[in-house]
Amino acid sequence: MGTFLLGFLFFFGLIILISGIFTVKQQSAAIVERFGKFLSVRNSGLQIKIPLIDRIAGRINLKIQQLDVIVETKTKDDVFVLLKISVQFQVIRDRVYDAFYKLENPQNQITSYVFDVVRAEVPKMKLDDVFERKDDIAIAVKGELNDAMVEYGYDIIKTLVTDIDPDVKVKEAMNRINASEREKVAAEYEAEADRIKIVAKARAEAESKRLQGQGIADQRREIARGLEESVDVLNNVGINSQEASALIVVTQHYDTLQSIGGETNTNLILLPNSPQAGSDMLNNMIASFVASNQIGEKMKEQNKAKGITNKKRDNNQDHEN
Template identity: 80%
Template sequence: MITLYIIIAIFFIIVLSLFTVKQQTAVIIERFGKYHSIRNSGLQFKVPLVDRIAGRLNLRIQQLDVIIETKTKDNVFVKMKVSVQFKVVQERVYEAFYKLEYPHDQITSYVFDVVRAEVPKLKLDDVFERKDDIAIAVKRELNDAMVTYGYDIINTLITDIDPDIQVKHAMNRINAADREKTAAEYEGEAERIRIVAKAKAEAESKRLQGQGIADQRREIARGLVESVDVLNSVGINSQEASALIVVTQHYDTLQSIGAENNSNLILLPNSPQAGSDMLNNMVASFTASNQVGEAMKKAGDKSNSNKGYQKPKNNPPQTDNFTSGFED
């Protein structure tokens, strides 16, 4: 029976003597209240009633978020969120456990001190642009202070900069106005380009139109010159030829107007001497046409006589009687 009690007592002693340590964790063992050793991950042994676990330290990287309200150089109050990533140096667990009781408070105090020393030197816009410089300054100051206590500062980040709400609205209005100004400048430039392009197109159109009109008039003039030369070759002078051409164009115009189904307008001369001028032109044109016909007949007679064929004579043209009747 006594043996059974001894076995049970030994079992309880063994159970109380063994303990486990998790990965990335350090356990501080004290013996009679004095530091004895540091145990790392795995199954560990301690003397019952003599040794005790004084504490456990997390060796993984931790993050502490610190929110600070400070003032910039241009008297704008901002709230900044600084995220500090740190860990306990495994070789300096003793200093981390015994030298510093509240590491989070210590880190927070240093962050406040550095940020409130750096931000008042900068204007609000510079705070946004140089936030990385502020983070580097915080990290440097923390490393110099916390390495003594066994803590390593991995990184510091400025994760948020929040100005006063009125300042934020003012900045948004400034940005909106600046963007509207830029948009107006681009719209004005686009409108200018459209106007210049339209003016160039109109100028080119006018140039081509003028060139077309010039070519048209040149061809008309060339045709008139050729027509006058043909009429002059058969003995019709320039005045008579011009009259014939004018009358021909006049009747061609009247014919084209009459050919239009929807046309009900005819343009006539309205000056007092228009009738006399038109009559004289008609007389001259008829005379010229008769002369052309006579010349063509003579040319035909010559060709027939060369072939031995005697063409009967035609009656003399009635041009003189026609013109004399008008003259009377």
Template identity: 85%
Template sequence: MIGYVLLPIFIVLALIILFSGIFTVRQQSSAVLERFGKFMSIRNSGLHFKIPIIDQIAGRINLKVQQLDVLVETKTKDDVFVKLKISVQFQVIKTNVYDAFYKLESPHDQITSYVFDVVRAEVPKMKLDDVFERKDDIAVAVKRELNQAMSDYGYDIIKTLVTDIDPDAQVKSAMNRINAAEREKVAAEYVAEAERIKIVAKARAEAESKRLQGQGIADQRREIARGLEESVDVLNKVGINSQEASALIVVTQHYDTLQAIGEETNTNLILLPNSPQAGSDMLNNMIASFTASNQIGEAMREKNEKAGMVRKPRKKDDNRDKDI
């Protein structure tokens, strides 16, 4: 009777002990197996068996690439406090799982200590601007130091990155002001250059305009001189000398100008003599011009009468010949 009661209990215990000897290891991880507290073996991914109660899984090791972010505050060569964020990517070497498990208690603390040591040794040699420019050099130095130290513990340093550089707030504000002033300076230089180009272009345009204007005035005066020369020649042919012809032309142009001004209905221009003798001079010029005009008229009338007297006898002779 008692045997029938204990049998199921023994079966259940046997099954529990049997199943406790079966375990699995996930992909990209390893299990460290110990027997009575002594290292027995390392089991990789898959289904495994162990002796129940005697063999124990001491721990599991992650074989994936891991990342540790370390924030380091230090001082630069020009006495500026700055915070650097160093990202360390590391991985347990699959063949060195034993060293990674038994030699190093806390890999994160170990890596953090080396990062602090390297950064605080490298950054104080640089000025703040150099820290920004040479951040890759800092990362390389950290990676080199960590590889030398962590390879003995079964860890491989994949890559180190300086992901952030954060100076003191006042220094950052000063840098922003310097940057803004530099950009304003460059902008002012571009504006000044643009103004210079405009001034040069305007000066060249004005110079070309003046040149063309001068050329036009020269052509105008040349044509006026040619016209005056022709006018003098015409007057000389009717018995007026060059001096009288010049005076007549000047007076004629004077009155032509006054007439042209008078034709403008909206003009407010009034021409007046600007000296006490100007009135008498103008009167003398007018008298001289009238005298010259009368002389021209008399000369032309006499010339016309002489031409008429010569032509009339010829007409009478012609009529007489016709009567005969």
């Protein structure tokens, strides 16, 4: 009986001794109370407390934590939006007592401040400004939280506006506007491309016409030079200029008839095509040149006579004055 009692007391004492030893994990702290009163803060590692007298009141996480808060509010242009605010916070190591005893639920406290700041800032902005100035909203939330939470032993590391979600109809309208803008830009680029093509084509055609005209001019110049040389050659063998011109016209007439006859699919008919046609054309040309020269000389004489008459009339008027 005595051995049993001794063994029981030894076992009970061992349990009491073991209950006085505890460990604290890395990046955490334990709050130890004695008879319900704060005693100390224990950091990571193996710790000892007095059994049955001291107790662990709680543990606090010292890591950086994140709280996501979704706030519904209205913008200045009366659009309801959902904003997701991510708050990263951490317990200050030398303010563990305040973090444990002063604040019952830090997440609820942070959420309340986030709601208050967001609903004060966003109604001052239009919807487009909310997207463009989301960093300003995050800075305002962080500043308000830092001022409020440092009293409770919490440090606000960073705040982020991670999502802005307008009403479904508003998003559809924005998408339509963006699509219209993109179509407008695409149409402008296509119109510019068409304009460039038209300008390039016009320049190419103008250059083609210029080169074509230059080619025709060169061709006619060479033809004239060839005719001149032909007339000179015929003059050297005793044929006068009129006879040489008639011979060249007739020769070209028959060359043309020969080239037309060589084409099998041509529908061209050259009229007249009699042997006398070349000579008739030459005579007609000469007669036209002579008649034109006579008309020109007569017009010159008329203009000269008219000028003399006008001059005499002007002199008479000068004398009368």
